[in-house]
Amino acid sequence: MSTRKPTIADVASAAGVSKGLVSFALNDRPGVAAGTRDRILAVADDLGWRPSVTARSLSTRTSFALGLVIRRAAEVIGADPFFPSFIAGVESVLSDEGRALVLSVVPDEAAELTAYRTLAADNRVDGVFLTDLRHDDKRFGLLEELGLPAVALGHPASTVRFPFVELDDTSGIRAAVSHLVSLGHRRIAHVAGDQSMIHGGRRRESFSAAMSQAGLDDSQVIETDFSVGQGADATRRLLDADDPPTAIVYANDPMAIAGLGVAQQRGLDVPGDLSITGFDGSDISAFVFPALTTITSDPVEWGRVAARTLLDQVATGAASNVTLAPATLLVRRSTAPPQ
Amino acid sequence: MSTRKPTIADVASAAGVSKGLVSFALNDRPGVAAGTRDRILAVADDLGWRPSVTARSLSTRTSFALGLVIRRAAEVIGADPFFPSFIAGVESVLSDEGRALVLSVVPDEAAELTAYRTLAADNRVDGVFLTDLRHDDKRFGLLEELGLPAVALGHPASTVRFPFVELDDTSGIRAAVSHLVSLGHRRIAHVAGDQSMIHGGRRRESFSAAMSQAGLDDSQVIETDFSVGQGADATRRLLDADDPPTAIVYANDPMAIAGLGVAQQRGLDVPGDLSITGFDGSDISAFVFPALTTITSDPVEWGRVAARTLLDQVATGAASNVTLAPATLLVRRSTAPPQ
DNA sequence: CTGAAAGCGCTTACAG
DNA sequence: CTGAAAGCGCTTACAG
Numbered sequence: 145m146s147t148r149k150p151t152i153a154d155v156a157s158a159a160g161v162s163k164g165l166v167s168f169a170l171n172d173r174p175g176v177a178a179g180t181r182d183r184i185l186a187v188a189d190d191l192g193w194r195p196s197v198t199a200r201s202l203s204t205r206t207s208f209a210l211g212l213v214i215r216r217a218a219e220v221i222g223a224d225p226f227f228p229s230f231i232a233g234v235e236s237v238l239s240d241e242g243r244a245l246v247l248s249v250v251p252d253e254a255a256e257l258t259a260y261r262t263l264a265a266d267n268r269v270d271g272v273f274l275t276d277l278r279h280d281d282k283r284f285g286l287l288e289e290l291g292l293p294a295v296a297l298g299h300p301a302s303t304v305r306f307p308f309v310e311l312d313d314t315s316g317i318r319a320a321v322s323h324l325v326s327l328g329h330r331r332i333a334h335v336a337g338d339q340s341m342i343h344g345g346r347r348r349e350s351f352s353a354a355m356s357q358a359g360l361d362d363s364q365v366i367e368t369d370f371s372v373g374q375g376a377d378a379t380r381r382l383l384d385a386d387d388p389p390t391a392i393v394y395a396n397d398p399m400a401i402a403g404l405g406v407a408q409q410r411g412l413d414v415p416g417d418l419s420i421t422g423f424d425g426s427d428i429s430a431f432v433f434p435a436l437t438t439i440t441s442d443p444v445e446w447g448r449v450a451a452r453t454l455l456d457q458v459a460t461g462a463a464s465n466v467t468l469a470p471a472t473l474l475v476r477r478s479t480a481p482p483q
Numbered sequence: 484m485s486t487r488k489p490t491i492a493d494v495a496s497a498a499g500v501s502k503g504l505v506s507f508a509l510n511d512r513p514g515v516a517a518g519t520r521d522r523i524l525a526v527a528d529d530l531g532w533r534p535s536v537t538a539r540s541l542s543t544r545t546s547f548a549l550g551l552v553i554r555r556a557a558e559v560i561g562a563d564p565f566f567p568s569f570i571a572g573v574e575s576v577l578s579d580e581g582r583a584l585v586l587s588v589v590p591d592e593a594a595e596l597t598a599y600r601t602l603a604a605d606n607r608v609d610g611v612f613l614t615d616l617r618h619d620d621k622r623f624g625l626l627e628e629l630g631l632p633a634v635a636l637g638h639p640a641s642t643v644r645f646p647f648v649e650l651d652d653t654s655g656i657r658a659a660v661s662h663l664v665s666l667g668h669r670r671i672a673h674v675a676g677d678q679s680m681i682h683g684g685r686r687r688e689s690f691s692a693a694m695s696q697a698g699l700d701d702s703q704v705i706e707t708d709f710s711v712g713q714g715a716d717a718t719r720r721l722l723d724a725d726d727p728p729t730a731i732v733y734a735n736d737p738m739a740i741a742g743l744g745v746a747q748q749r750g751l752d753v754p755g756d757l758s759i760t761g762f763d764g765s766d767i768s769a770f771v772f773p774a775l776t777t778i779t780s781d782p783v784e785w786g787r788v789a790a791r792t793l794l795d796q797v798a799t800g801a802a803s804n805v806t807l808a809p810a811t812l813l814v815r816r817s818t819a820p821p822q
Numbered sequence: 823c824t825g826a827a828a829g830c831g832c833t834t835a836c837a838g
Numbered sequence: 839c840t841g842a843a844a845g846c847g848c849t850t851a852c853a854g
């Protein structure tokens with residue numbers, strides 16, 4: 145029993161066949177008698193042989209890994225509960241498939257584009273996840289140029305040749321607005337996210353649409369970059385206005401929590417003086433006081449589905465788009481009739 | 484101008500030398516005349532040649548990648564702001580070195596150990612980061628067995644053959660306790676983290692030591708798993724006691740925020756009726772109301788230093804331990820004299 | 823159905 | 839200082 149790892153040659157000679165045949169058996173290719181295949185596989189198992197992914201990579205130009213490039217300033221990244229959960233979902237399918245996840249965190253667009261180029265040039269990954277879609281998203285063009293498969297998270301702005309996994313967050317915003325309207329609110333504001341991002345823009349549009357539909361003024365909207373700091377600032381500006389809102393719909397939970405802090409600091413009672421809704425259903429949102437009414441999605445499931453879709457895309461060159469269960473309103477304690 | 488990527492053979496023939504010499508020039512090995520080396524490198528540059536990392540991996544048994552295995556339940560992972568920031572720091576040095584980061588997220592110890600075995604067996608990484616050190620940590624033994632280099636984050640419980648990058652969080656806890664004592668608090672409780680983890684245990688010990696030193700009772704301690712939910716529960720139990728504390732030192736920010744919520748829900752004024760301190764200095768902690776007095780560390784810097792240390796360890800088989808700047812107390816609004 | 827051989831793109835003794 | 843060749847561990851036409 146030698147100490148070095150067995151190779152395909154060891155398996156071949158132990159099974160009394162050629163290396164080529166072992167390879168065919170391993171990869172389930174036709175042309176191997178069923179009995180022979182079983183014998184080869186049994187021998188491989190006996191020897192504890194695992195085909196070298198490096199060697200397979202070199203001959204097949206496949207890396208057996210998927211990539212995720214996250215573009216986010218280092219200072220902001222910790223506040224966003226989406227990625228860790230999403231990654232946990234991705235991993236749960238990759239580990240079963242013997243695939244690895246290569247992660248890259250970059251501060252700006254230039255570094256982001258470079259990251260994709262490097263991943264492709266070094267053949268580090270067979271495909272990538274595209275998150276935080278933007279309206280004018282240079283990644284689609286680059287990826288086509290590089291010939292790198294991808295799956296988009298969310299509905300791309302223009303028609304692209306990549307499959308996507310989307311989640312309808314529109315109905316959640318709509319539900320939040322009608323919940324507030326039914327409570328009696330009329331002056332409802334929106335602290336919107338980054339408008340260069342698809343989901344930031346769409347949440348804002350959903351807000352406006354729902355407000356107009358209710359016959360209400362939809363002009364109290366402040367744009368932010370989704371960060372806690374800007375969420376707090378926006379809240380201050382809204383509350384400083386001549387005609388401050390009685391309710392604010394935030395584009396994410398961290399900003400809603402920051403808004404809650406600003407309101408409380410001013411001595412406002414939430415929800416008595418101000419109702420607040422978040423977006424994400426993050427863990428912490430259930431534990432602040434008052435517990436946050438929010439719109440919940442399922443990032444873990446999103447990760448799972450995106451991973452399966454990307455794997456399909458890589459393997460077959462095609463995959464169907466998936467629409468996940470819509471984000472739904474979770475009513476807790478931060479919303480109530482205006483006083 | 485061919486469309487396929489140039490290989491070492493292309494560079495060799497264009498430069499009029501052998502492939503071997505190109506390789507020597509690339510890797511800065513002795514035995515190449517300076518002029519020759521420059522010429523080769525110039526030609527390589529002209530052709531836009533990037534050596535194939537896959538091919539290099541196969542012949543050198545090096546993957547040019549580092550691994551991070553995070554063991555955390557999918558439901559809990561989003562609440563922890565440490566990892567995203569840490570990873571951002573790691574990336575900032577890896578990208579300069581042409582290294583990639585392979586990430587694995589696993590739910591329990593069995594999956595964790597399997598993850599390391601797979602990473603090693605598949606030669607996916609040249610070394611790994613060890614986070615969340617535990618008192619009886621099976622990873623050290625496994626990694627030695629696998630011959631996989633590693634760097635530990637924090638001070639290992641026993642003497643191990645791996646370098647570590649540690650951060651003194653003891654002095655931060657001590658500072659928090661003396662801050663509270665100097666404000667006049669006597670009944671101070673601690674909502675501790677997971678005691679099977681080194682840092683969870685050490686924060687608790689630091690708390691006890693600081694309390695004893697002040698001549699105070701250090702018995703009001705409740706252990707948790709670091710999760711928001713358990714942080715909230717612990718707070719309820721503490722406040723339900725016959726002799727409830729006037730101040731609580733939490734082992735992390737998310738639990739402190741949850742504790743703040745519980746206190747407020749009971750109509751307690753923070754900091755009037757109850758002072759609260761967190762640990763981490765997360766973004767959101769500055770925006771809750773009242774802004775959280777907390778103990779700040781620098782996870783991004785931790786990531787940078789850990790990456791450099793691991794790279795050294797991989798390259799030379801040795802690296803010195805590093806002690807980072809200690810976590811320091813950041814006094815904000817959640818602490819005040821007891822009423 | 824099976825085998826022998828070339829090839830993936832590097833690195834590394836070994837000669838000279 | 840430089841070159842030719844073998845080798846890393848697989849896959850894949852090509853013959854038979």
